[in-house]
Structure formats: C-alpha cells, structure tokens
Amino acid sequence: MSSELPHLSTPRLLLRALETHQAETLSRLANGPKIADNTANIPSPYTLETAHTFIDNMVAKYRAGDLLSLGMHVVETGELVGIVSLRLNARHRYGHLGGWVAAHCRNQGYGAEAARAVMDFGFAELGLQRVGSQCFGRNKESARVMEKIGLRFEGCMREAFLKNGVFEDLLGFAVVREDWERPS
Template structure:
C-alpha cells in the first residue's frame, strides 16, 4: 500500500521521501510554523524531518494517517505539508497543515486542504473531517472557512503551547455537506 498522489491546479500532494528531508527541515524549522502548531518543536531537531518522513509510510499502512508533502507543480519546490489522522472506529478524520512562510497567502493551504478532504470522503470513506486552530491564528480559520467547514465552537484555554494555555477554535465538515457542495 502506497501513499496517494493528489493533483490540484497548482499543487502536487505526494509522499515525502528522504531526498525531501533537507527542504522540509528548512521550512518547518521557522519559528512562525512552530508558534501556531501543537506538535512541531522549535528549534526543530536535526534528523527529525527524516524520522517523520520515514514514519509516514508506516502510519499509512496501519490506516492511521495520510501525511503528504505539498509541492508546487510549476517547479517541484516543497511548499508545506498536510495530513489527515484517521479514527476508523468513528469514520472521522482530523486535518492538519502548514505552509512554509515564503509561500503564505497564495491560497496553497486552501487548495491542498480541499484536495485532501475530497480524498478523505471519496477514497477513505470518512463521514466527518475536523480541524482546529489556535484562536490567535485566524488565517488558519480562514482556510477552514474557505473549504466549507463549519465553526463548531471555541475551547477556552484548552491546550498548552509552550508556557501559555491558548484558546482553540474547532471546525468540521460532514461528507453530506461536501458532496452536496461539490457533487
């Protein structure tokens, strides 16, 4: 079983391989990426990119996660990463993503999220896909709104990020919403 490759107008979403580790490390080690994600450390440890890439194949084979690199079709450059965590017992997925700082505000996160949501509903047979963002990071909430997710609530001071308990906004979309909107 191999991770899927998804093509959009401007992007290719595909499995990362070890040759991508240096580019991944360069982008993901920016402070701005760690600041608004829960699990990405800063400074980003040497070797962590290669370890993460290697773990993606196993997690996919176990049916637990679909993690893909986001590459620009025009020149093949790595622009970010996106993933779905799969909770098969509930047919539910959790979407997460980041885009490298040089590539912000070009619509790439929205384009990639739409492609992975579509894959989650059509190919993985999921029923519901959720996403959450720190309330202080409204750009990510905007991505969720642009792909048609519904705001379901704010969890106040719900997670600890470094030395601070931060508010988290929750969004979701059901398969029926997605299919009704996209056909």
C-alpha cells in the same frame, strides 16, 4: 485502503510522499516563522533527524490507518512548500486536517488548495463521515483556510491547550459527509 500513499493533484500542487533527499529542505522550512508556534505537534527546533524520522514513517503510518501526510509541491517547479495531513480515526470514520505552509509561500492559497484535496480524498476514497480541524484562537489565517474549504465553525474551547506555558483557545471546525456531498 491502498497501502501506498496517494498522489493527489490540484491546479497548482502535487501532493505526494516526501523522499529522503528532501529532509534538509523539510527541516529548513519547518523551522520557519510561526510553524511550531501555530501547530500542536511540530517541535522547535525541527532537526534534520526529526525530518528523516517523519519521512521514514509516512508510509507506515498511512498503512496502519493512522495518518495521511503529504508534501505540498508546486507543479511548475517541484518546490516543496508545506505539509498537509489527515489524522485518521477509523472507528469513528473521522479525519482531522492539519498542515502548514512555508513562510515565503503563505497567502497564496496553497494551504486551502491542499486541505481541500486531502479532505475530498478522505470522503471519496477513505469513506470518512466527518472531517474537522482546530486552530489556536489567535491563528486567523488557519481559521480562514478552514472556512474557505467549507468547514463550519463549531465553537471555541476556551483555554483548552497549553502551548509554550500559555493556555490557548481552540477554535473547532468540521464538515460531515452530507454537507460535503451537496456543497452550498
């Protein structure tokens, strides 16, 4: 694995590391509606300090083999519209997809486009055997993204996650290398 974060391209997005000057934009977008509410690990409020820490640690976490996180940038404008990530488990050759799209850019296919590119990178370049993800049962948009990129629904873990004082169901989705190599 290269020690530098990859630059991945899709028809409409450039997925690349964030730069320090983007911290304010990241903080503003991550504080948008539903971001912290629909994710497991994004704090609310998402402070400027949190944004700087995230940006400063992107390369180190990738070099350690723990996490690939990339900013979603619109090719035509360069605008940052979200984050896509792949949490890595080298021992099990597993990647866990995550991410979010800014409120004003939802329902345009950016999340699926970015997730597909990162998933493909995980299989083709990182040698993963399995890529999966989870979302809260109430998050139909994320479930739709996972199915759109070819992850199969594997089940519901009832009340498996405590979020803001409420036990949430977690829906699990995944694809294994064999399925990825011969898509349906």
